Amino acid sequence: MLNYFRVKRQPEKVVPDLGAISVSMLEGDAHLPFTIRQLNNLPEAVKRRVYRGLIPPNLLTRFGIDPIHWTGANKAPLVFLKAEANSEKVLITAQSSPDIKDEFFALELADNSLNGVELNLVVLNDPTTPRYSIDTTEDGQPTMFGTLKRNIEAEEQAMHAGLAPGQVRAGLGGSRVVFEQLDAFLSMLGHRAYFLEPLTYASAWVFERRGFAYVRGHKLMDDIQRGFQVGGSLHQSLDDGFVFRKPDQASTVRGRAWAIHDGILDTLDLRWDKIRMVKQIGRHAGVETFPQAVY
């Protein structure tokens, strides 16, 4: 290797700022991507028709929800869309009963500064399983899923129940179909990729399995894998000194995730932040930073 090429540092916008979606725009170019903001400025009925494509229908029928009307028994609305005009975000949630605590699905998309798409939030909870209040402190303050503050007692219970950091309930087991649906939805809009920032090591591992690659943090994941090998610095830090630092945690995704959530990366002078992942529509990147992993 002798030398390199020049670098271009000014990325171009994915979607030009074209304003409202019009019939002539639809007729003009079938490849032009649309932004969330453009969709949010559509009439309510059109918007609802479009965003219906964000939830896999079989996820709704599993809970007795009509996938067209978004209602359950007694015509109670159980799917909720927040997509205000001029907003660059859309949030869609579904719950198995009128009680918000029974929310089993939440997904938020947003335009980024280049008019690409960010997946800000995806939640898939099994509402029939016990709930752990890792999202609030004992006096009811939000913890931002344990990233801002922590409810150690609830986290310990959640860990022993087999949950990963950031989970309030056991997962619903539908991530494959949700991401296939998202691929289909975004290709319909004309996008080639979308991005996210994984909250935890466990969620990054799940996203790898769903075909994501890394914009930032692939090397960090390799360093973590290396550190948890026998003799590695992370492995050595699992010294049984605290509930989230048990030696056997090195061998599982969830065990590692709890140790990282508890700050074990300080050992390597690293932090779990600024990890950024990308999903190419219709492609599986084949990333596997924890080969033969046990979840």
Next chain:
Amino acid sequence: MTSTHRITRAAHLESLDDFRKFLKEHCAPHAGITAEILYDLQLAVDEACTNIITHGYAGMDPGSIILDLEIDASKIGISITDFGHAFEPKSMPTPDVEASIEEREFGGFGLFFIQQTMDEMNYRTTEDGNTMLLTKHIINPTGD
């Protein structure tokens, strides 16, 4: 018949050896891919990936490099995708290879080597990453 293969690794220098081995593993069984062609492929991929590692992901914890390999009877296609800063390969002047070592300007040889060893090179930047597409023609020993 076309065979396709993929490897994805972090963009750091330790991954270069994985990419070389990957190329060797999948090219070696093909009678039309000589040792010289394999060397050219490995050199071109080395140069392209080193540029991504050193400049594409500069200033951030490195992301991924996806290497796709497609082999058919007459050619080898390689695509190298990353998600870092994009390049402007066409803006680089051809280095003066006739100049003496003392007079030679620093830089530009990576792209020069790729152009010398590959039959086609294209580069595109889209929403789903930066992709360098390389093509190397091979001689079909069976004449089919």
